[in-house]
Amino acid sequence: xxxxxxxxxxxxxxxxxxxxxxxxxxxxxxxxxxxxxxxxxxxxxxxxxxxxxxxxxxxxxxxxxxxxxxxxxxxxxxxxxxxxxxxxxxxxxxxxxxxxxxxxxxxxxxxxxxxxxxxxxxxxxxx
Ligand SMILES: [Zn+2]
Numbered sequence: 001x002x003x004x005x006x007x008x009x010x011x012x013x014x015x016x017x018x019x020x021x022x023x024x025x026x027x028x029x030x031x032x033x034x035x036x037x038x039x040x041x042x043x044x045x046x047x048x049x050x051x052x053x054x055x056x057x058x059x060x061x062x063x064x065x066x067x068x069x070x071x072x073x074x075x076x077x078x079x080x081x082x083x084x085x086x087x088x089x090x091x092x093x094x095x096x097x098x099x100x101x102x103x104x105x106x107x108x109x110x111x112x113x114x115x116x117x118x119x120x121x122x123x124x125x126x127x
Pocket of ligand 1: 005006007010011032033034035036037
């Protein structure tokens with residue numbers, strides 16, 4: 001089961017080999033290689049046995065939002081959005097929703113901002 005970065009802006013799905021677990025005073029954790037955020041880990045191994053690390057369960061399912069701007073022929077940009085939702089059980093991304101064109105904007109940054117704001121609305125509503 002991969003680890004998932006808890007930073008909402010990041011939500012990287014990380015294979016166990018990709019992260020290095022650290023034992024700190026406050027317990028186990030790993031630092032996301034993408035965004036450097038600290039993610040908490042829990043040792044569920046038997047006392048005296050090998051350490052077995054899992055991510056603590058969260059009630060809110062992780063999701064990853066990818067907002068992009070696609071250049072159009074007329075020099076404007078189409079806002080595109082992709083949302084990957086995790087399944088509750090396994091922590092892997094199984095459901096992906098994709099919007100090709102949410103609107104057309106004169107510059108790329110506006111298009112991305114628009115796609116992100118739609119994602120924020122949508123995820124809030126479903127939460
Ligand atoms: Zn991250």
